[in-house]
Amino acid sequence: MSRRLSVLATFYRTCVIDQILEHSPAEYVRRPHVPLESPTLGLSHLQFEAIITAGRDSTNANDFALVAMLGLLGLRVFEATGSNVQARGEARGHRVLTVHGKGDKTALVPLPPAVGRAIDQAIADRTSGPILLNRCGRRMDRHAATRRLRALAKSANVSTARMHPHMLRHTFVTTMLDAGVDLRDVQIAARHADPRTTMRYDRARNNLDRHPNYVLAAFMASAT
Numbered sequence: 001m002s003r004r005l006s007v008l009a010t011f012y013r014t015c016v017i018d019q020i021l022e023h024s025p026a027e028y029v030r031r032p033h034v035p036l037e038s039p040t041l042g043l044s045h046l047q048f049e050a051i052i053t054a055g056r057d058s059t060n061a062n063d064f065a066l067v068a069m070l071g072l073l074g075l076r077v078f079e080a081t082g083s084n085v086q087a088r089g090e091a092r093g094h095r096v097l098t099v100h101g102k103g104d105k106t107a108l109v110p111l112p113p114a115v116g117r118a119i120d121q122a123i124a125d126r127t128s129g130p131i132l133l134n135r136c137g138r139r140m141d142r143h144a145a146t147r148r149l150r151a152l153a154k155s156a157n158v159s160t161a162r163m164h165p166h167m168l169r170h171t172f173v174t175t176m177l178d179a180g181v182d183l184r185d186v187q188i189a190a191r192h193a194d195p196r197t198t199m200r201y202d203r204a205r206n207n208l209d210r211h212p213n214y215v216l217a218a219f220m221a222s223a224t
Contacts, residue, residue, distance in 0.1 A: 002031045042171035042201070045178065047158045051149075051168075054156035056118075062132050062140065063148055065122035068115040069132075070145075070165055074172035074190050075099060075109070077142045077165035083131045085123050107191055173201040 005026065012024035043051065048071060055067035069080040079099050087098040088111075095111040097119075111119065122131055130139040140148075145165050153163045160167065169190075176186045187198040 005029060005031045042167060042174040043158070043160070045175065047156075047160075048171050048175060050156035050158050051152055054152040058152065058155075060135075060148075061118075061121040061124070062134075063152060064118045066132055066140070066145055066148055067152065067168065068118040070149075070168035071172055072112065072115050073097070073109055074169050076101065076169060077145055080165075081130070081132055081140050081142060081145060085126055085128055085131055087131075088119070101191055105191075170201055173198060177201075 009024065009026040009029070012021065012026045015021040016024050042048075052064075052067055052071065055064040058064060066080065069075045069083070070077065073080075075083075079101055083097060083099065089096055089098065091108055095116050096108045097111055099107050099109050101107055119131055122133070132140040132145070134140045134144040142165060146163075149165060149168070150163045153160060173186055173190050176189065177183070181189075183195060183198060187195045190198055192198045
């Protein structure tokens with residue numbers, strides 16, 4: 001709601017600047033408060049492992065590729081479903097995937113061996129077309145991706161309030177932070193323009209394991 005009101009306010013403000021309107025009707029509209037914390041929580045480490053295992057054991061090779069692209073590469077669902085076979089390549093000794101992201105920005109995403117194998121299995125002997133296919137053999141869309149993830153979550157006995165593709169991207173960020181990856185590096189991997197966006201993913205978890213108090217205490221252990 002806040003985002004839509006922001007769009008309307010910007011539109012009317014432009015109309016005022018262009019002298020189409022004298023005053024913006026959205027000037028005094030009160031927008032709902034948007035909390036700093038992300039309302040979505042990622043999967044726990046064990047839940048993430050269960051989803052990966054369910055995808056790997058699935059008879060449909062697209063399931064494992066979907067989980068790998070969302071959870072291990074951190075792709076947005078439209079980036080994963082929109083990726084084509086021809087987007088694979090090599091750069092400086094790394095297997096990479098050319099991804100078209102938000103704002104029509106292009107990024108080279110390195111493929112870890114496990115992800116590369118998952119994508120290769122989904123592609124099989126195809127030389128063109130989409131990487132991810134639905135059960136009808138056509139390009140998978142976000143609705144089909146959501147259905148496949150919910151089926152995998154059910155088979156893996158992963159109980160979540162509402163399983164959806166963005167939950168795996170969220171898990172991609174929080175798992176890297178749990179692994180000790182620097183916030184700046186996580187921001188680059190997630191392709192967030194603002195580091196505050198990356199921080200929003202982690203605030204809601206109330207994770208005390210990485211609190212700097214422990215780092216300071218360890219550093220001063222000889223004196224304490």
